[in-house]
Structures are given as C-alpha cells and as structure tokens.
Amino acid sequence: MKDRVRQVIKDHAGLAADVNSLPDDADLYRAGMTSHASVNVMVALEDTFEVEFPDSMLKRSVFESVDSISTALEQIGVAA
C-alpha cells in the first residue's frame, strides 16, 4: 500500500523533493504540499483505492505523512 500512496503523493502533492527520498513520517506540508495539493492527494487516494474518507477523517493530520495516510486507509478498509 505505501508504494501506491507514495505514487499518489508523487503525482499530486506538488513536492519539490523526490517523495521516495522522504521517510514515511516526513511532514508533507513542511515538504511543500499546499492545501489545494492536499485536496488533490485526497481525491486521488479515493479514486486509486476506491474509498471515500469520512468527514471525521478530513483533518490535516490524516494527510500529513505517508504513515498517517496509510493508517487512515487501513482504518477505512484498505488492505495493507
């Protein structure tokens, strides 16, 4: 799953750095992800994994890192 998450981040987060050089707990916002880019990441994750994040997960902290995104996806039923 994390490889697919990283691909989504690479394609949609608008980071200057190579996402594959960032640790799983790296803060994506500090790495340059804007609020609009985080929305693009969210919708891309939803399409990629065929899920919808509930309102309770619409938090900055959920989309903050590869780790937090992966945890959230597991919580809504995506197999690790």
Place this chain on the structure above:
Amino acid sequence: MPLRVGLDLVEVSTVVESLRGPHRDRYLGRVYTEREVEACRGTAGEIEPHRLAARFAAKEATIKALPGAGEEVALTQIEVIEDGSGGVALALSGRAAELLAESGAREVAVSLTHEGTYAAATVVVS
C-alpha cells in the same frame, strides 16, 4: 467573539491541472457544490478555473477564520453563493454551520478576487 479574518491565495494553474486531470469528477464533487460549479461556467458552458480557484480560496479562508473548521468539515459545507446583488456570500452547512453557531459569531462575510495566475479570498467572522 473577537473579530477573526482569514485570507487565502491560490494559483489558478493548480485548479486547471485538477480540472484536466484523471480525478476531475471526484475533485469537483468533493470540493464544490453543484451550485458553485454552475456559477463558474462561462458563456460557452465551460468551467472557468479562476472563478473556481477563488471559491477554493474562500473555503480555505473560512477555515482560517472559523475556529475548528479545519477539522472534520467537508469543503462542500462551506459554499460560496451569489447574494443576488452582484456579490457573493457564504452558506455554511453541516458541521461548518454548527461551528459558526458555537463560535457566537453573528456575521460572516467573504470577498473574492482573481487576476492573472492567482485567485484570493478574504473571510471575516464577527
């Protein structure tokens, strides 16, 4: 509640990319209401990205101005509507509306702008 202000700036090109990308439909559905999308259509029916970008900026500006709005609030719960006199206003629903009520604020106002490659919005909550 003391006066609170939110301001946000959006690069229109990022919205253009979202509209051209493979997740366009979900992007539109998760971020904007149908009414907002329709309000951003030009004379030929196409969505004008700078107007959409200004509305995105308004949603982010609201999140900055309204305590708690950055958590568990869908962006569609913060809606930019036309006020009938040529201007715009905010219509909050669901959790966003609850937060406004809980804040004790009596008014919320929004102003949009766009020029060239940028769009921006300011929201005041008082």
